[in-house]
Amino acid sequence: MTKKIIHTFLSLAAALLCLCSCVKEDFAPQGGTTFGEGLLQLNFGPQDNVCVQTRATLDTKSESRIFNLYVFVFDADGNKVSGEYFDTRNLKTQEFVSTATEDCWWVSNATTNDGKTTGGLVVKTAAGDGMTVYVLTNLDSDMVKVSSNLLSATIHNENDLRKFNAYLNQRITSRNGYFPMTGKLSGVKVINNEGSNTVHTVIKETMLLKRIDAKVRFIFKQGSRPDENGQVIKKFEARQWKVVNVPRTSYMLSYDQRGTGALRGQDFVNVNPDTPEGEYSKYAKDYFETDFVNFEDFPQTGQSEFSFYMLENCQVPKKTPLKYQDRSRDLKENDGKNRKCEVSYSLDGVEYTRTMREFEYANDFSTYVVVTGYVEMALKNDEAGNVLGGDVQYIIHLGDWNAIINNDTGNQGDGKDSYSAFDNFNTERNTSYTYTVTVNGVNSIRVEVETSKGAVSDVIENQPGASGQISIAKEEIAICDCHYVSKTISFHLNNFFKHGNITKENCIVDELTWAVKTPFGEGEPSYEGVHEITTGLDYQWVHFRLNKQDGDGNYFKDKRRKYTPREFESSNTFRTAEQNKEDDGTAGLAGYHNDGIMDVRELCKFIKDEVNKYLVNPATSAFDHKDATDLSLPNICLTVFVDEYYYNLNPVNGQRSSDLWKSFVNKDDRKLHILCNSEKSKDGESSSTGSVVTIQQRSIQCVYNTDLSYTALQTAWGVENTDEYDGRWDKYWSAQGSTVDKRGNNKAFNGLFNSCKEWELSPKGANDNSFSGGNWSKYMNYEVPNDTPQLLDEYAYMRYSCLTRNRDNNGDGKIDRSEVRWYLASINQLLGLYVGDGLLNTNTKLYNKSPEDRKSSDSKKWQQHIVSSTCFAADDPRESGPYANSGQEIKNSNNPTMLWAEEGTSTGHFYHNYSGDIQGSAIRCVRNLGYIDGNEDETYAIDKEPDDYIKVEKRSDGSYVFTCTHLNEQALRYYTSKELIFADETSQENRLYKKFESYPTQSTRSENPLFKDYNAAVDKSVAEGNGNPYCPEGYRTPNQTEAAIMRYYMDSGENCQTMTRTYWSFGPFGNNVKNQTKFGFVVSSVVTVNNENANKVRCVRDLRVN
Secondary structure, rough: OEEEEEEEOOOOOOOOOOOOOOOOOOOOOOOOEEEEEEEEEEEOOOOEEEOOOOOOOOHHHHHHHOOOEEEEOOOOOOOEEEEEEEOOHHHHHHHHOOOOOEEEEEEEEEOOOOOOOEEEEEEEEEEEEEEEEEEEEEOOOOOOOOOOHHHHOOOOOOHHHHEEEEEEOOOOOOOOOOOOEEEEEEEEEOOOOOOOOEEEEEOOOOOOOOEEEEEEEEEEOOOOOOOOOOOOOOEEEEEEEEEEEEOOOOOOOHHHHOOOOOOOOOOOOOOOOOOOOOOOOOHHHEOOOOOOEEEEEEEEEEEEEEEEEEEEOOOOOOOOOOOOOHHHOOOEEEOOOEEEEEEEEEEEOOEEEEEEEEEEOOOOOEEEEEEEEEEEEEEEOOOOOOOOEEEEEEEEEOOOOEEEOOOOOOOOOOOOOOEOOOOOEEEEOOEEEEEEEEEOHHHHHHHHHOOOOOOOHOOOOOOEEEEEEEEEEEEEEEOOOOEEEEEEEEEEHOOOOHHOOOHHEEOOHHOOEEEEEEEEEEEOEEEOOOOOOOOOOOOOOOOEEOOOOOOOEEOOOOOOOOOOOOOOOEEEEEEOOOOOOOOOOOOOOOOEEEOOOOHHHHHHHHHHHHHHHHHHHHHOOOOOOOOOOOOOOOOEEEEEEEEEOOOOOOOOOOOOOOOOHHHHHOOOOEEEEEEEEEEEEOOOOOOEEHHHHHHHEEEOOOOEEEOOOOOOOOEEEEEEEOOOOOOOOOOOOOOOOOOOOOOOOOOOOOHHHHHHHHHHOOOOOOOOOOHHHOOOHHOOOOOOOOOOEEEEEHHHHHHHHHHOOOOOOOOOOOOOOHHEEEEOHHHHHHHHHOEEEEEEOOOOOOOOOOHHHOOOOOOHHHHHHHEEEEOOOOOOOOOOOOOOOOOOOOEEEEEEEEEEEHHHEEEEEHHHHHHOOOOOEEEOEEEEOOOOHHHHOOOOOOOOOOOOOOEEEEEEOOOOEEEOOOEEHHHOOOOOOOOOEEOOOHHHOEEEEEEEEOOOOEEEEEOOOHHHHHHHHHHHHHHHHOOOOOOOOOOEOOOOOHHHHHHOOOOOOOOOOOEEEEOOOOOOOOOOOOOOOOEEEEOOOOOEEEEEOOOOEOOEEEEOOO
């Protein structure tokens, strides 16, 4: 890992406008060298910055603005001789300040990243020698608890200021653009006016202000350097990150401003490295750890990034690391486990308990990040297997060290890398850190596990802080989505023999078992004699069925089978294909069995028996290619049927609960290792499982609040991870949009209702909620290859794609109501996925184009339109929009509503842009979660809906309150009482807060500005400290997401036209311009992107939620 400091912040930062009364303090200190009164004039200004902006952190101009400041002047003895607060009430021009005889200031805030923030002030103070001047900027921030009243009441002398600390008001690592900063000038001589009130003491030296925050950026790259065994990584997928030991408080002044003379160990909360763990609880309340969140930036393929802000943390390590790898080395128990302790504390009336890791070298309160990801490798000449997949985790302590990394692909391992200053664990204020982490493989994890078989002292831990669950398969690691899945898999005979040497002496099949891991537990079966004990194991979500055979008796490798609930049974007599016929009457598979399905226990027994039979007489075995001289050919091919990743009851204890879904959505993949052996590291945090086949299934993704203590929410809906048939369809339906068919799919929120109408499982008509069903054979073609949709040609259209995510569970051939679980998302459900975008993994996001496609000039590559199940303009009387006279039938089921994902929330009808060509369009299949309408199964009426992700209240004065606490907090942003930073649709500034309200009416002005001029005027007014000129005091312009929520959730007769504070990332303000005329987002009759004139804005404000 390499690290460099991109730049050091020595500049001014933006802050909050003052909301309190003006504070003026005059003092007559005792002692000191003061005489009379004088006017002190000084300038402040930034040092040049390097602009590093991501979705979670801001650009240079936003980090450099100043809106208010507090000036302290102390005499040579540290007595306060002046304390003055400056805000918009004494904000003047630069020219006025230069000759002023009263307290005043000026500021010119940067408006571009190339510009500079400059300012100056005049303050009346006592005259004298040896004065010290401090300036604190941006008070009353929503983020940091510092106010003018608080400073006035608590700072009586210089020592008080040195000891003054600031607290975070929110437990977050993002900021709203109001950055508190501090500056200091010493040895100042203030001249006595001697009766003249026009003489200024002008300080020629510009005061440089330091932010109290540090900015941290991580870049993860997929490497290409071979590991010690010559293996090269195939893919690294960065998934999530969190920060641990984020300080809640810090001294307001920096180390040098306080004159400590130290570089570390003098934080406001300083934890002596010798502190016993029993005393950790009294310190723990001043630190927090964030929740895991997804990576946010993907500038190019193979590179993933995240960034955050934090207060400084400069703890002294327990002892000096001997090498770089010691930085995150855990403290070990005698049995090799990593040592941890539990801390408990009370904060703001809430009791907290959390587990802390303990380290051998690092202070246990030093800040570190935890990063998770998934590694894929195609192994060469590795006896363990051919395919490797690993869920990995990396712990990386922050600090300021140097590294020289040798990425020469001809050099293996880390032997050529060199590190220095690796004993530095400091994260200093006013500094921007960039850490580049290159992932080259997982060999260190494998080595740790492999050396854990013996004594603790034998364990080789080459990369402390790295852990993972590594799966190595001889055949494949089958990655499945969260809905019902079927695919073919193979078990070759030679995989059950050492070195592929098929002899009895080399047979290892009886040594192998199976293992499982799900949210409800993990492990492998135990044995009492020959009896297999599976108590407590959740394994009944995968079943297997032997594939059919060709005329030579060899299995079809790529032709799937139809699911049947018939359980597999062996037979002493040979059963014909007719005797084993399918439920629909077609021929089954002949053999000494009933052609049913096996669970993993039965499969493993079956394979073991057939291997042993082959050793005695190949002709009696179920392996094919019985007469082959090439012994790599014999194999058994099956179709694996993976259930949807959903539970109606706890599979281990059988308990039911209406919100059980919160325990398994957004969780790690569940895994089933077939015919395997497993080993674990001594610390228990890493494992290596070698299997013949591993089934790995992604969990349902859900934007809703999954906190089990949040009992107000019991039902929801979730979405699949990816549209696996993206780009496979030529048309939505055989009938073009000009062919009118009104099937009744008019629900904006209920995609299940719409889909049943679209699949003709419910009679036509928007008011008919009955379910008539149908036959699976009408639509489905089961015996097709893995990558082919299981639809008959006449139904192989996008309209029916989500039907393939379901299954005939009871095998009767009829589409029962309880079997329709996955459906095509409605338009408001697609909007919900956009609102919850920050929570979703990369593939699930509505806009998930690769970095290369985003840069393409071909619109079919960079555009991405998501088709909903809602017919266009359904449930919406506002049909006077841009499509009313387009010649298309608006309420036509063959012409559904489509969301333009590259624009976020813009919608249109399906054939508006593409005519008959739908290249670039995709879908999202979703399912309901919980007990809908109180039903514990899936038999509720199709017009019953889960809870909405937004709750709306219309007040009598015309205002609306939107409560967003049903959404997962990871999808929301911070609270702010200020104007949002002008940002693009991908930024945190475009997210919702937990609760917001609209102003009762639109704000209207006589002028009719364009989008770019409107936002330029807002920026200018805010930069001048005057707030938003278009909104009432306390309100602001909505972002795009807030505007879309108002558009879709206000009463249909409501006029919700509005400008927004969100520009388009593909427009002139973005860094990947596709259109020179579409600047940003506005709401007219629809949410769209353009540069329209508008003299109306529906202003909003956040409502704080504890």
